[in-house]
Amino acid sequence: MAYYDKENECMDRERLIELQSERLIWQVKRMYDKVPLFRERMQEKGLLPEDIRSVEDLKHLPFSYKQDLRDYYPYGLFAVPTSEIVRVHASSGTTGKQIVVGYTRKDLDDWSTCTARQLAATGADKNSFVQVSYGYGLFTGGLGLHGGTEKLGATVIPISSGNTQRQIQTMIDFGATHLCCTPSYAMYLGETIEEMGLTEELKLKAGIFGAEPWTEDMRKAIEEKLRLKAYDIYGLSEIMGPGVAYECDKQKGMHICEDMFIPEIIDPNTCEVLPAGSLGELVFTTITKEGFPLIRYRTRDIASLNYEKCECGRSFVRMNKPQGRSDDMMIIRGVNVFPSQIEEVLLRVGGDVTPNYMVIVDRVNNHDTLEVQVEMSDKLFSDDVKSVEFVEEKIKSQLASVLGLAAKVRLVEPKTIARSEGKAKRVLDKRKL
Amino acid sequence: MLVKQISVFVENKFGRLAEIISILGNNNIDISALSIADTTDFGILRLIVNDPNLAEKVLKDNGLAVKSTEVIAVAVEDKPGGLARVLNILKDANISIEYMYAFIGKSESGALVIIRVDQPNEAINVLKNSGIEIIKASDVYRL
Numbered sequence A: 001m002a003y004y005d006k007e008n009e010c011m012d013r014e015r016l017i018e019l020q021s022e023r024l025i026w027q028v029k030r031m032y033d034k035v036p037l038f039r040e041r042m043q044e045k046g047l048l049p050e051d052i053r054s055v056e057d058l059k060h061l062p063f064s065y066k067q068d069l070r071d072y073y074p075y076g077l078f079a080v081p082t083s084e085i086v087r088v089h090a091s092s093g094t095t096g097k098q099i100v101v102g103y104t105r106k107d108l109d110d111w112s113t114c115t116a117r118q119l120a121a122t123g124a125d126k127n128s129f130v131q132v133s134y135g136y137g138l139f140t141g142g143l144g145l146h147g148g149t150e151k152l153g154a155t156v157i158p159i160s161s162g163n164t165q166r167q168i169q170t171m172i173d174f175g176a177t178h179l180c181c182t183p184s185y186a187m188y189l190g191e192t193i194e195e196m197g198l199t200e201e202l203k204l205k206a207g208i209f210g211a212e213p214w215t216e217d218m219r220k221a222i223e224e225k226l227r228l229k230a231y232d233i234y235g236l237s238e239i240m241g242p243g244v245a246y247e248c249d250k251q252k253g254m255h256i257c258e259d260m261f262i263p264e265i266i267d268p269n270t271c272e273v274l275p276a277g278s279l280g281e282l283v284f285t286t287i288t289k290e291g292f293p294l295i296r297y298r299t300r301d302i303a304s305l306n307y308e309k310c311e312c313g314r315s316f317v318r319m320n321k322p323q324g325r326s327d328d329m330m331i332i333r334g335v336n337v338f339p340s341q342i343e344e345v346l347l348r349v350g351g352d353v354t355p356n357y358m359v360i361v362d363r364v365n366n367h368d369t370l371e372v373q374v375e376m377s378d379k380l381f382s383d384d385v386k387s388v389e390f391v392e393e394k395i396k397s398q399l400a401s402v403l404g405l406a407a408k409v410r411l412v413e414p415k416t417i418a419r420s421e422g423k424a425k426r427v428l429d430k431r432k433l
Numbered sequence B: 001m002l003v004k005q006i007s008v009f010v011e012n013k014f015g016r017l018a019e020i021i022s023i024l025g026n027n028n029i030d031i032s033a034l035s036i037a038d039t040t041d042f043g044i045l046r047l048i049v050n051d052p053n054l055a056e057k058v059l060k061d062n063g064l065a066v067k068s069t070e071v072i073a074v075a076v077e078d079k080p081g082g083l084a085r086v087l088n089i090l091k092d093a094n095i096s097i098e099y100m101y102a103f104i105g106k107s108e109s110g111a112l113v114i115i116r117v118d119q120p121n122e123a124i125n126v127l128k129n130s131g132i133e134i135i136k137a138s139d140v141y142r143l
């Protein structure tokens, strides 16, 4: 079991909560002084910094949103003079103008701690060679893992993204033991290496793959092709970058660096904090960040938190892989439903292949109805009625247990549902609310 | 001895069956026997045709979910008790019938019965030993 800073990663939870409280009080006080938007929002709620006495009071604080970063672009939310900022990163996102975030020297050091923790958890040490194939530049991927590698004392191979032939040659010649890139690129590298017949030349032990959604299937495929253990990493530039949460070798969720970021799960509709274990929108408060701190930042990512003690010994709470965006949430008969939950059920029933599907929500006699249409496939189809009905029943009962809602399931012929990108387009809400 | 049967998943939609049968017709595939098992939402169309491999291919090419299964084709005397005799032989041999369908006037000696059982090879043996005429696949496809 390898840790980067065991005293923090395995800190007693009581002590951790004390530490969070101290840091939260400190952060709220300085942000009240230094960030006009935050002060205004506190005043709107009739709150003073002194009202925040512990993490228990976090739920009273105002939220912050991605739109804030656009409205106060570029430096309007920084909590230090730009003379203290030593680096900026930016992300464009798919909609709207780019957002920019800034780091002080200490922020960069903290961030390096985050990614060093991830690297150590994958077994990296001073003797490791870490090939960072994330893009270097305004994107946080490359420099984020770079910082952690240097802080850990391993050797960084700062190759950045692109030029697959060179990536492969470098990986082999330099004896890379760790690879950091997006999961889709890892897959592509693995396939290319296999085609070139170079798999035997690899010295890879572990890979850190994040910045885009990937499945357990992809994990298995990458692990086979690159002959390494594949780890998931979570982060977002608004909060820090990669390393906000990191996976340990138990691979049962990602540990959130709770000494720096306090997570909450809220109902995106009512904005209430949900009990531990609930699925909802992930919200982060940065309690150590100097340059660009955020209080209760709405990530729009749908996830849940697991406070059970992990076998690895770390006390940090674990988050599961985000299961979609809060914007996709539907409220059916008062129950929050995410398309990702339906997809998960179908994936399981479909035997690791998600059949094409369509969710139809309607309201009949003041009663919400939920119908899930699933395309029949050669894999799901069999010659007798009983087996086909069994598939239907299985989907139905699993939906009921995952959603807590009865759904009508209808099997339809293959290729009768329009193919579309994105989960939101698979939902047809006919209700006129 | 086993006959290849083609099963197709069909949604219960007006005119859908005609469309599927037309696909076969347009590809010069002859249907010797057919049945539909249905529920309120969907049906399973089962077909015995002159060229099962081609039928499977063209139906798949048309985006349908298709499975092929092996069934037994038996010639049953077209007189009272003819079918009962076949069923009793299978029952006595502890062979379960999953489903069956019949066509009268298709075989020389009477009705053609398509039977799907859990142990097809076993079934062929006991039927043969009891003097029941099993129709060869190649003959069935020609009917």
Ligand SMILES: [Zn+2]
Binding pocket: A248, A249, A250, A255, A310, A311, A312, A313, A314
């Ligand atoms: Zn762990």
